[in-house]
Amino acid sequence: MKIHELGVKIGSLGRGTLDSIADVSGITVGHHTVDDVYHRTGVTVLLPCHDIADTYLRPFPAAAFVSNGFGKSCGIAQIDELGTLETPIVFTGTLNVGAMHDALAGEVRDALAAKNIRLRTVNPIICECNDNTLGDNGDRPVHACHLRRAISLAARDFAEGDVGAGRGMICHDLKGGIGSASRVFDVGGKTYTLGVMTLTNYGALRDLRVNGSAAGEKIYAAIAENDNGGDSGSVIVAAATDAPLSSRQLKRIAKRAAVGLARCGSYFGHGSGDFFFAFSTANRPSQGDSAVREVRVLSENRMDVFFRAMAEATEEAVLNSMLNAAPSAGFDGRIVRSLAQFIPILRQ
Numbered sequence: 001m002k003i004h005e006l007g008v009k010i011g012s013l014g015r016g017t018l019d020s021i022a023d024v025s026g027i028t029v030g031h032h033t034v035d036d037v038y039h040r041t042g043v044t045v046l047l048p049c050h051d052i053a054d055t056y057l058r059p060f061p062a063a064a065f066v067s068n069g070f071g072k073s074c075g076i077a078q079i080d081e082l083g084t085l086e087t088p089i090v091f092t093g094t095l096n097v098g099a100m101h102d103a104l105a106g107e108v109r110d111a112l113a114a115k116n117i118r119l120r121t122v123n124p125i126i127c128e129c130n131d132n133t134l135g136d137n138g139d140r141p142v143h144a145c146h147l148r149r150a151i152s153l154a155a156r157d158f159a160e161g162d163v164g165a166g167r168g169m170i171c172h173d174l175k176g177g178i179g180s181a182s183r184v185f186d187v188g189g190k191t192y193t194l195g196v197m198t199l200t201n202y203g204a205l206r207d208l209r210v211n212g213s214a215a216g217e218k219i220y221a222a223i224a225e226n227d228n229g230g231d232s233g234s235v236i237v238a239a240a241t242d243a244p245l246s247s248r249q250l251k252r253i254a255k256r257a258a259v260g261l262a263r264c265g266s267y268f269g270h271g272s273g274d275f276f277f278a279f280s281t282a283n284r285p286s287q288g289d290s291a292v293r294e295v296r297v298l299s300e301n302r303m304d305v306f307f308r309a310m311a312e313a314t315e316e317a318v319l320n321s322m323l324n325a326a327p328s329a330g331f332d333g334r335i336v337r338s339l340a341q342f343i344p345i346l347r348q
Contacts, residue, residue: 011312020180021195030154031164040135044164059084062279063251071273083247091165103144129201131168161324173205179321183309202233207265234273260314
């Protein structure tokens with residue numbers, strides 16, 4: 001279910017067919033969920049294109065922005081330096097980052113070996129939120145085989161909510177997880193798409209706002225529990241577009257994720273790791289080593305609609321992540337409710 005299907009209209013721009021990041025051509029997403037007595041976790045992989053070797057050999061223009069750095073995501077330094085994305089983006093729980101870094105490096109190595117190319121260096125992008133409230137993250141239960149399965153299951157039409165990396169996440173004291181949304185708009189007579197995917201694990205219940213309404217206060221009044229009193233946790237926002245943009249322009253867009261999160265009630269608290277990424281499927285290099293590349297770049301004075309799209313899609317993706325996540329019991333007995341249990345309040 002998407003939040004707009006409840007009559008909650010976020011923003012003014014149109015949506016893509018799937019209302020997800022996969023509305024940008026070539027993008028797929030896959031999950032593997034680890035769900036047993038002690039663990040509520042998993043891995044989600046965002047593939048800019050399904051050919052991992054091609055992603056490495058012809059990297060995507062990209063940028064990263066850290067709004068609050070209480071997080072353990074890796075690979076950001078090279079994105080800042082080179083302005084390119086050369087691997088899929090992996091989402092998981094905090095203590096699984098090292099294992100997923102090793103696993104993704106292995107996937108790139110194997111994909112290149114199939115083309116008789118030896119891997120010498122790679123910059124895996126691994127993003128994390130801490131899911132240790134609902135599961136025992138210290139066991140580090142996500143392994144290379146789980147990433148491999150998530151990659152094998154990657155598709156345009158993918159699940160949202162408490163699946164994959166989203167299984168153990170909590171957002172505004174309700175169940176969080178994976179969410180996605182997209183916006184479609186015209187610039188200079190051409191139609192472009194911007195899609196967003198989020199991993200949500202932040203915020204306090206009473207701060208939650210839905211399209212400007214103080215929904216969190218209303219939910220709190222109805223249940224009078226489960227407000228942690230602060231904006232703690234983490235959130236990852238990844239955006240993709242098919243517009244011809246530079247890395248610098250993509251960083252400007254990535255920063256606007258903060259607008260969408262603020263509209264949902266975040267103030268980027270001390271304990272929250274807020275990491276934003278953006279990449280373009282245009283302006284990729286051709287294979288081979290050319291001394292000079294000619295690229296097309298959007299005019300700077302046409303960027304406003306991209307900023308609006310980023311804000312709207314981020315806000316909607318957060319709400320979609322919560323709406324599609326079922327109530328959950330943690331390994332220690334804690335119960336976390338779902339936003340879907342309060343649909344009448346959302347429609348007020």
